Amino acid sequence: MTMDFAPSEEQRLLVDTLRRALKADEAVARILASLDQTSGWSRLRWQALADLGVLALPFEEADGGLAASPETMMLAMIEFGRAVVIEPVWSTLILGGSAVRHAGSAAQRERLIARIIDGSLTLAFAHGEPGSRWQRTLVRTRARCTDGQWHLTGQKHTVLFGASADEIVVSARCFGSDDAAEGIGLFLVPAAAAGLSRKGYRTQDALEAADLVLDEVVGEPLGDTSLGAAALERILDDATAGAIAEAVGAMEEALQLTIGYLKTRQQFGRPIGDFQALQHRAANLYIAVEQARSMAFYAAAAQHEAGPARSAALAAALAVTITSARLVAEEAIQLHGGIGMTMEYRLGHLVKRLAMLEPRFGSREVVLDQLARHGGLAGEM
Amino acid sequence: MHLAPDPELAAFRQEVRAFIAANLPAAVRRTLERGGRADRAELTAWTRTLHARGWAVPHWPQRWGGTGWDPLRLMIFRDEIQRFPAPETLSFGTSMLGPVLYTFGSEAQQQRFLPRIATLEDWWCQGFSEPGAGSDLASLTTRAVREGEAYILDGQKAWTSYAQYADWMFLLARTDKTATKQRGISFLLVDLRSPGITIQPTRTIDGGAEVNEVFFDSVRVPAANLVGEEHRGWDYAKFLLAHERSGHARVGLAKLRLRLVREAAGDLLADPGFHRRLVALEAEVKALEMTQLRVVSEERRVATGASDPVASILKIRGSELQQAAAALWLEAAGPDAQRWTENDDGSDAASAWLNLRKLSIYGGSNEIQRTIIAKTVLGL
Incomplete structure (x- = not known):
């Protein structure tokens, strides 16, 4: 094919x-x-x-x-x-x-x-911890097995939909140092589990999230605990591909709103889109969105692959998407002027979703470091 | 939509790579890797090696020596040539004039010129820009006046690449001063050995001598060397520039430069800042390659000859990324980059950085491309 x-x-x-x-x-x-x-x-x-x-x-x-x-x-x-x-x-x-x-x-x-x-x-997926700052394998939450039962103790932060989820998948360390790839297990924890406390709040982009404290919470191993690290890679790679695509959708919509505004907003007796200074900035936005869209395709292609090549490709795709998203978020508001900053107008909410890309999935620098650790895309140059 | 890698295309890529490895002289490869370029003898020999394999002008119609490859294979072929690196065939002939001639030229012009372009028997240069006509190309003032069976050509062309090596020039000249500025232009083929032509090199800050000024003083051009219809030259030039623009992505060259930067970097890779800049560029190059794939696949699906305004993205990003890679090379070179060696092949980091300023200027400046995107794609 x-x-x-x-x-x-x-x-x-x-x-x-x-x-x-x-x-x-x-x-x-x-x-x-x-x-x-x-x-x-x-x-x-x-x-x-x-x-x-x-x-x-x-x-x-x-x-x-x-x-x-x-x-x-x-x-x-x-x-x-x-x-x-x-x-x-x-x-x-x-x-x-x-x-x-x-x-x-x-x-x-x-x-x-x-x-x-x-x-x-x-469901919710509880992985990030206070201070872990997107390091994929930094897991301090501990899983101890006594009498054939796993007990989880630790803290999980900014767990999306963690307050309302019926079941929560928790990453926890069965053995090894805090940041070792090996030794991470995944556990299912029902919302009503004893020892689990959840503090819910809303995110900037109107999602629900929660901080969790686990105190000797009984968890059911999700599959085989020894395969946790490999599963984690897959989950986070899937999430990366999803993040890229979601951002592309938000960027395309933000670009369309911006172009529409440039065509209709009148100042100095003509549409502001007549001004070349703004035309070229709009062209830059279009280029940025298309580059991110290309990388969403690349990310989808990479998901047909396995192992480090997949993770490298996804990190590369996320890095480009972040660059584009920053530009679109900042420029779309600037090209709109004040209206772009209001809660009553759609652009602001698209921008808030885009602005959460880095806090949620990793700062540009952290993502580039991930890519560098995989050797970049040297094999494809 | 299905984006998994295609094993047939991967095999084709390997076939091209193996052919280049087996047939390109190592010295030429080394020259190109240093940032230099093949001289006329080397380029001619390589063009003929490709020609013997049937690959000198793969994108041309099969009647004139094309391979019949689909756009994806054409893209892969070009990518492999650039990234290896092997010399690209002389684009003025193979990518610019060739398509104009087989699309608009007379049978006699096609018979006479196309085979000699494919084997680089004729070295062509392009006479479009003038001192007063850059981005506003249609304001050109070089004029050609019909006298019997010839045009008498007077005027001046500027920024003519490699005119010093050239046998022929295709050019735009004004043949009707009364028409609106686009309508009165004709597309002529000029033998540079004709009396009345003076070629003066223009020295550039990179130490190179790529470009020239060319002066025409009552030069006689046979009327048979008019391409297509008189006064319709602007249409042919637009056709040519659209073809040229899609070739400007030059993804393979960006890949090559980044590979060389990685090799030159050595201990610098331990510097997280430098390493980030490098992998960020690799990611951007991949984004451009995917964009090019999308454009090319779109072409394959709709199979129109019309130029895709998205090609402007390829030109803008292709030039920006090569320039960014050159900046990274300059950084990797360190204090050694200060050394000035006046030569003609841009084979050091600073010279390459200086030389590649041209990328965002020629072929329709990046500002012109942004205006094309704003008007054609965004409707502003």
Whole structure:
């Protein structure tokens, strides 16, 4: 099969379905309403996604899923980014979903995936810790096995949808030094587990998140604890690809809003888009968005591969996406002027989502260091 | 949409790479790796090696020696030539004039010139820019007046690359002063051995002598050397520039430069700042390569001859990335970069950095490309 950039009929249908369901142009009303509620997201909209089959996308057919390809997942995430979705896509389909897919035993997959797909179960993935600053293998939360039971003790920070999740996948260290790749296990912890306390809050971009404290919490190993490190790589690589695609969706929408504004906003008796100083800046935004879009394709292609080459490719793709996202976030507001800074206008919410790319997935410098550790892309030069 | 690597294309890439490795003289490769360029004899020999394999003008129609490869294979071929590095065939003939001639030229012009372009028997140069006509190319004032079976050519061209080696020049000249500025221009083929032509080198700050001024004083050009219709030259030039722009991505050259920077860096790779700059550029080059793949695949799908305005991205990013790689090379060279050796091949870091300023100027400056994007793509 040859490389083909054109969406298939099925993929086109999915994108159309998502656009109709997600209604990007209603994002502001949705987000503002959610900020007044204790629970930040809508069970109703989540159920609607389940009814459309969207929650089945990433899972294997044997588990009742649609076995969407990396390309299809990319297209879906672009649409979620466009609409600044605030439902638990990240925690349930991407992070938590990947954990269950890549690490879960057959029995665990059977127990969890059907309920994810029908919308009745949401997950969270608890990995980052105070001070770990995106270092993939820095895990200080300890897992101790006594009498055949694993007990987890430690802290997890900025766990997306950690306050409302029904089950939480927790990374914890079974053995080894704090930052060793080996010795990390993944554990399932039910929300009601004794010894688990959750402090919920909202993120800048209107997602729900929580800080967790685990005090001798009993966890169920997700699959084989000895495979934790490899599973973690897969999960974080999936997350990277998702982050890139989501950012591309948000950037494309921000660019379109900006171009529309340049064409309609009148000053000095003409549309401000007539001024070459602004035209060239708009062209730079277009170039930046297209480079990120190209890297979303590259990330999808890389997910067909395995091992360090995949991680290097994804780090490279994320680095370019971050560069583009910074430019688009800053310039889209500047080209709009004050209106770009208001809570009542959609651009600001797209920008807030873009601005969370680095805090959430790694600063540009950290991502470049990851890429450098893999030897860069020297093999492809 | 399916983006997994294609084993057939990977095998094709290996085939090209193996051919170059087996046939390119090591000395030429070393010259190019140092940042220099092949001399006329070396380029001619290499062009004929490619020609013997049937690969001198792969993008041309098969009737004129093309290979019939799809755009993806053409892209891979060019990428391998650039990254190896092997010399690229002389673009003025193979990429610029060739397509104009097989698209708009007369049968006689095609028969006479195309085979000699493919084997580099004729060295062509391009006569577009003038002292007063750069980005505003259509304001050119070199004029050609029809007298019987010839045009009498007067005027001056500027920034003419390699005119000192050239046998022929294709140029734009004004043939109708009364028409609007785009409408009165014709596309002529000029034998540089004709009486009345003076070529003066323009020395540039990199120490090179790539470009020249060319003066025409009552030069007689046979009317048979008019390409296409009289006064329609602007259309042919636009066609040519669109072709040229998509070749400006030069992803393989950016790859080569970054590979050389990595080799030259040595202990510098232990400097996290330098290492980040290097891998960041590698990532940006990959983004450009993917963009080029998208453009090329799009071409394959819709199979139109029209130029894609997205090609402007390739020109802008291609030039910026090569310049950025040169800046990194300069950084890697350290204090040694100060040494001035006046030569003609840009084979040190500072000379390369200086020389590559040209990339964002020629072929439609990057500012012109941004205006094209703003107007054509964004509708501003």
